[in-house]
Amino acid sequence: MTLQFPNRSRRFDEVRNAVRFIGHDGMFEVPFFVEAAALTLPGSMELSEADFLTAFDAARGSIHDVAREAYSYGRRTSYTLTEADFR
Template identity: 50%
Template sequence: MGYDGMVSVPFLIEVEALEELGFLSQPEASALAAFDAARSSIFEIARRIYSASRQTSYRIAAEDCR
C-alpha cells in the first residue's frame, strides 16, 4: 500500500517480480522475506508505475522490474 497525500494506493506484486529482482529463491517459504528485502526496489518501481498513470489499483509484474 502506498499513499499520495491522504489517498491510499494499493499495489500487488507478482511472485515472478520478486524473482526478477533476485530476492526469491523458494517461492512459498520466502515470499515475505523477499518482499522485505526488496522493499526499496519495490517502492521505486511502484513510484514509477504510479507516476505514469493514475488507476484505482496497480500490479507489479516481472517485466516492470527489468
C-alpha cells in the same frame, strides 16, 4: 503530493499470487501488488508465503521505486507490478 510508503505492512494475496502493499498520496491509499514471479529467480523451487514476504522485504527499496514510477504514469484504482517492471 508524492507517493509515500509510511506503512511497512504487506501481505501475500493467494488469489492474485502476489504481495499486496499500500502507498499513500496525501490522504489517498493506493494499493499495489507485486506478482510472485517478480520476487523469484528463474528456475526457483516452489516458495512459501513467508519466502515471498522475505523476498519483498529484501527488495523493498527497489519495489517502492518501481511503484512510484508506475504511479507517475497515471492514476488507477490499483497497480500490479510484474517481472517486466523490474528490468
